Amino acid sequence: MRTGPVETVSAEDRDNSRLGGGAVAAPGVLVILGASGDLTKRLLMPALYNLVCDGLLPEACAVIGMARRSLDTTAFREQQRQDIQRFHTRRDFDADRWAWLESRLHYTAGDFSDPEAYARLRDLVLAVGGDCGAAGNTLLYLAISPEFFQTVNGLLDGAGFTRLPGRRKIIVEKPFGKDLPSAVALNRSLLTHWREDEIYRIDHYLGKETVQNLLAFRMANGIFAPLWNAAHIDHIQISATETVGVETRGEYYDKTGVVRDMLQNHLMQMLAYVCMELPVSLHPSAVRDEKSRLLRSVRLLDPTAVARDCVRGQYGAGTKADGAVVSGYRQEPNVDPNSNTPTYAAIKLHLDNDRWAGMPVYLRSGKSLWKRGTEIVVQFRPQAGDGGEPNVLIFHIQPFQGVEIRIQAKRPGPAFDLQRAGMRFDYAETFEATRGTGYEVLLYSAFNGDPTLFSRTDFVEAGWRIVQPVLDLWNETRADDFPNYMAGTWGPLAAHALLARDDRRWHECITREVLLRSEFFSHAPAVLLNNLTLACQPRAVKAGATVVERGEQSSDLYVVCRGELEALDEDGRRLGGVKEGECFGEMALLDNRPRNATVRAVSPCDLLVLAATDFRRIVEDFPEAEAQFRRIAERRR
Ligand code: BG6
Numbered sequence: 211m212r213t214g215p216v217e218t219v220s221a222e223d224r225d226n227s228r229l230g231g232g233a234v235a236a237p238g239v240l241v242i243l244g245a246s247g248d249l250t251k252r253l254l255m256p257a258l259y260n261l262v263c264d265g266l267l268p269e270a271c272a273v274i275g276m277a278r279r280s281l282d283t284t285a286f287r288e289q290q291r292q293d294i295q296r297f298h299t300r301r302d303f304d305a306d307r308w309a310w311l312e313s314r315l316h317y318t319a320g321d322f323s324d325p326e327a328y329a330r331l332r333d334l335v336l337a338v339g340g341d342c343g344a345a346g347n348t349l350l351y352l353a354i355s356p357e358f359f360q361t362v363n364g365l366l367d368g369a370g371f372t373r374l375p376g377r378r379k380i381i382v383e384k385p386f387g388k389d390l391p392s393a394v395a396l397n398r399s400l401l402t403h404w405r406e407d408e409i410y411r412i413d414h415y416l417g418k419e420t421v422q423n424l425l426a427f428r429m430a431n432g433i434f435a436p437l438w439n440a441a442h443i444d445h446i447q448i449s450a451t452e453t454v455g456v457e458t459r460g461e462y463y464d465k466t467g468v469v470r471d472m473l474q475n476h477l478m479q480m481l482a483y484v485c486m487e488l489p490v491s492l493h494p495s496a497v498r499d500e501k502s503r504l505l506r507s508v509r510l511l512d513p514t515a516v517a518r519d520c521v522r523g524q525y526g527a528g529t530k531a532d533g534a535v536v537s538g539y540r541q542e543p544n545v546d547p548n549s550n551t552p553t554y555a556a557i558k559l560h561l562d563n564d565r566w567a568g569m570p571v572y573l574r575s576g577k578s579l580w581k582r583g584t585e586i587v588v589q590f591r592p593q594a595g596d597g598g599e600p601n602v603l604i605f606h607i608q609p610f611q612g613v614e615i616r617i618q619a620k621r622p623g624p625a626f627d628l629q630r631a632g633m634r635f636d637y638a639e640t641f642e643a644t645r646g647t648g649y650e651v652l653l654y655s656a657f658n659g660d661p662t663l664f665s666r667t668d669f670v671e672a673g674w675r676i677v678q679p680v681l682d683l684w685n686e687t688r689a690d691d692f693p694n695y696m697a698g699t700w701g702p703l704a705a706h707a708l709l710a711r712d713d714r715r716w717h718e719c720i721t722r723e724v725l726l727r728s729e730f731f732s733h734a735p736a737v738l739l740n741n742l743t744l745a746c747q748p749r750a751v752k753a754g755a756t757v758v759e760r761g762e763q764s765s766d767l768y769v770v771c772r773g774e775l776e777a778l779d780e781d782g783r784r785l786g787g788v789k790e791g792e793c794f795g796e797m798a799l800l801d802n803r804p805r806n807a808t809v810r811a812v813s814p815c816d817l818l819v820l821a822a823t824d825f826r827r828i829v830e831d832f833p834e835a836e837a838q839f840r841r842i843a844e845r846r847r
Contacts, residue, residue, distance in 0.1 A: 235261070235657035237270035238347035239339045241331065243362060244354035245275025245286070245317070249383070251293035254353070257649035259298055262311045266654055270343035274316045276331055286317035299646055314342065322358050328369035335374070346376025349656050356385060360399050367403040379656055381410040384475055385466065386665070389681055390674040397667045410656050411665040415476040417648035419637070420607040422663070424483035424586070425497070427605070427613065434603075435488075437590070440569035444600060447572045447587040447717060448480050450607075451579040455525065455536060455697065456553070460544030467551040469677050469684070472575040475665075478505060478673040480607070481571060484586055485561060494662040498669065505672035507563040516683040523554030523702035525578040526693030528772075529790075531727075536578065536697045550688050553577045554695060556705035557680060558712075570712065574705060578697035580772055580816065584608045587717045599630055604719065611637040616744065621827065629827060630744045699772040700816040706750045718748040720818065727791035728769055730842055738832045745824035749817045757817070758795065760808040765798040765822035773815030777807040787812070796843035799825055 240258075242250055261267045275286055291312060295303065318334050320327025339345030350371065352362060359382065371378065380400070387393025400409055415421050428434065437443070450472055456463040463471065482501035489496035511519065526538040540547050554576030561571065584607035592600040602616040612635050619631040655663050694702045700718065709715050722739040725731040725746075731739065746769070751757060753773075758764060760780055770790050777785040777794070785807055788794050798805055799822050829836045 232266055232654070234268045235266055235271075235654050236347055236659065237268045237342075237344040238349055238657045239272045239274060239335055239342075239344050240349045240351060240653070240657075241274045241276065241335060242351045242353050243276050243322070244352065246277035246279045246281075246289075247353055249353040250275065251290070252297050253647045253649045254351070254653070255290055255294055256297045256299055257647045257653055259294060259308060259311055260300065260646045260650050261654060262307045263300060263304060266650075267311075267657075268344075271657070272314045272316060272338045272342045272344055273311075274318065274331070274334055274338060276318050276320055276327070278319065278321055280319045281317050282319075283315070283317045287312050287315050290315060322354065322362055323365070325365055325368055328365045328371070332369045332371060332374070335371075347657070347659075348374055348376065349379045349381060351381040353383065356382075356387075356396070359396065363400060363403045372403050377408075377659055378404075379408055379410050379659070380404050381412060381656055383412050385470060386411060386475075386670045387674065388465070388470060390671065390678045393670055393674045397671065401667070406667060407661065409664075409667075410661060411670060412652055413475050413479055413665050414648050414652070415479050416663040416665075417650070417652045418607060420605065420611050421480060421483065422651075423613075424480065424605060428483075429488055439565045440567055442590055443569060444589045444591045445570050445572065445712075445714060446484060446589070447574075447585075448477055448484070449573075449587075449716070450477060450575040450584040451581055451701075452575075452577050453530060453579060453582045453698075455578040456539065456542050456545065458543065460542045463553075464545045464549055464551050467684075468553055468555045468575055468577070469680055473555060473557070473573060473680075474673045474677045475670075477573045477575060478669075478676070479665075480584075480586055481505075481508075481559075481573065482669070484588070484605075485566060485571070487565070492662070494660060497662050498666050502666065502668040502672055504561070504563075505669060505676065507561050507566075508672075508676050509560040509562050510675065511557075511559075511679045513679065513683050516679050519558040519708070520680050520683075521554075521556040521702060521704040521708050522552035522684055522689055523556075523576060523695045523705065524549070524551065524689065524692040525553050525576075525695055525697045528578070528697030528699060530698045531580065538693050538697065539578070540693065550684075550692065552684060552689070554579075554701050554705070555680070556701070556708055558708060559676070572709060572714075572716075574701070574716070576695075576701050580698055580700055581718075582609060583719055585717070585719050589714075589717075598628060602717065604717070606719070610719075610721075622831070627827060629741070629824075632740070632744055696772070696814065699814065700748065700750055703750050703752055703814060706748075716748065718818075720746050720748075724771060724818070725769065728793045729791075729846070730793050730796060730839065733838045733842070734835050735832065738828065738835055741828045742820060742825070745828060746818040746820050749819050751811045751815045751817065753811055753813050753815075755811045757809045757811060757815075758798075758805045758807075760805050762805045764805065765795070765802050767793055767795045767799040767820040767822070767825060768809075769793040769818040769820065771816040771818060773811060773813045775809050775811050775815060777809050779807060782808075796839070797847060798822075800840055800843055 316338055318330055335348055387396045482504045486500040486504035489500045524539050529535050539545060539553050540549055556574035559571045586605040588603040590601040598618055604614045606612045614632050614634045616630060616632055618628045621627045621629045652663060720743045725739055725742060770788055770792050772790055775788040779785055794809055797803055
């Protein structure tokens with residue numbers, strides 16, 4: 211579930227666009243157990259309000275909140291009216307639409323362990339459902355801590371909710387267990403009271419348009435189908451990197467860690483969509499069968515494979531891109547000062563099926579990294595013979611939303627020179643992109659009884675089975691190098707080594723803004739910057755490593771994204787420092803001269819390397835910019 215420190219939704223994060231077409235949802239009564247918590251005010255109510263604004267909720271619907279807090283319906287409505295002002299996501303607030311929804315809100319106070327409370331709730335559900343004409347479709351949303359699931363489900367069953375007339379759904383949020391045995395136990399307990407088709411497990415990644423688009427992309431664009439296998443694809447990378455640390459969630463996170471928090475669920479969902487066999491239809495079971503089948507084909511790691519193919523990290527103090535100094539993980543509130551909990555993980559997996567045999571998939575996720583971005587990179591095999599750059603297909607999940615293909619194009623001019631270029635589909639340019647909460651489509655699907663976007667028992671357990679060996683080994687062995695990456699960097703160096711060992715590298719999706727931090731690029735036109743970002747390659751170096759040697763005849767340019775380096779003369783005397791946002795090597799780049807200083811990393815550094823050949827080729831088309839580069843370089847020298 212997404213709960214952050216956000217205290218209100220900012221004006222620029224609001225828009226009025228529609229969620230898109232669709233029929234009005236089926237009538238129903240949504241019961242939120244734990245309605246006084248964060249989830250209701252931050253996500254559920256704004257999502258319901260968005261559905262109302264887009265005309266997607268039926269006249270016959272109602273929402274009943276239940277929590278310990280002793281409120282009545284009037285006070286609950288008043289509370290929600292105040293909260294929606296802070297958390298709605300639309301540019302203009304439509305008081306009439308809200309009034310429509312507010313008049314359908316009801317509340318009953320009750321302790322979750324009190325059977326009487328559930329009897330009262332049942333009577334209210336029947337009465338409200340009868341009044342508004344929505345009886346027969348009851349959605350029970352457990353917005354409560356999983357430790358209460360067993361009790362609450364037992365008491366719901368005891369009060370007759372499992373036998374209510376019509377259709378019933380129980381909606382649960384992650385975490386679905388803390389490991390494989392506890393997930394199996396939780397599922398068994400849920401299944402004691404509910405049928406599988408009544409259980410709706412939410413993974414909010416499936417509420418993202420760009421994640422749903424993975425399936426659409428594959429099903430509806432046949433040109434990729436013949437290429438979608440290990441014969442044509444070299445490897446796949448799935449990255450979900452965050453700039454935020456654990457913030458106020460230290461207590462939860464320290465027991466959880468990145469593998470349970472992100473890999474077991476969100477990354478598994480993306481892996482399944484990208485790699486599964488295409489379902490024979492869009493029927494929920496057809497889609498969910500294929501997703502589970504794919505996860506079951508993941509080769510399980512033994513301890514040797516975990517030690518070899520999995521990298522863990524924990525952030526130490528550092529600075530963010532905006533210059534803000536942030537504390538290390540162990541200094542965060544409610545985190546053990548000796549914590550062994552990973553905040554970063556990179557793992558290499560293999561899929562043992564005909565389609566993907568022999569092709570690795572690399573997954574990584576982490577907190578407090580240099581950039582927020584979820585991307586899936588499909589790297590094709592290089593074309594035989596010409597030694598050219600391989601094609602890359604990138605699904606940009608967030609914050610940029612789109613799909614991009616990196617190709618080679620002939621540069622304009624008499625010579626037959628190739629240059630890397632990008633073909634981009636941008637959601638914002640093509641659609642009236644909506645910025646809902648991500649919960650709209652999930653609630654809408656639940657009203658309609660469509661479980662496609664919810665996780666089934668077998669999928670959840672298959673996900674746990676994959677990560678369990680990693681959890682076991684990392685739990686049994688302490689990471690004595692923690693913290694091993696500084697907040698605001700690209701993560702531990704070992705994650706880069708993991709791919710370098712296979713002669714591969716992580717694709718860092720670089721934006722113009724990264725280059726613009728350096729004065730050297732500050733004047734460059736947007737088209738030129740776009741071309742340069744495509745040419746940059748990431749390189750991570752250890753503290754103490756020499757990046758260029760004085761006198762050496764190399765002429766690549768380096769941009770410092772993170773860390774600090776120093777320039778040394780022939781006697782090893784310090785000439786000066788090179789800091790984040792700066793670059794070095796401009797003179798060698800422009801004039802092809804030998805290096806006039808040695809440059810050594812003072813701290814671990816994340817660098818972008820711009821090959822001189824690429825730079826010269828790209829800049830050739832921008833003579834004015836080239837002259838300006840030279841002026842800046844001369845001045846800096
Ligand atoms: C949640 C995790 O499930 O997903 C959080 O508990 C994480 O730790 C969040 O920050 C990421 O979601 P999103 O939508 O911002 O990628």
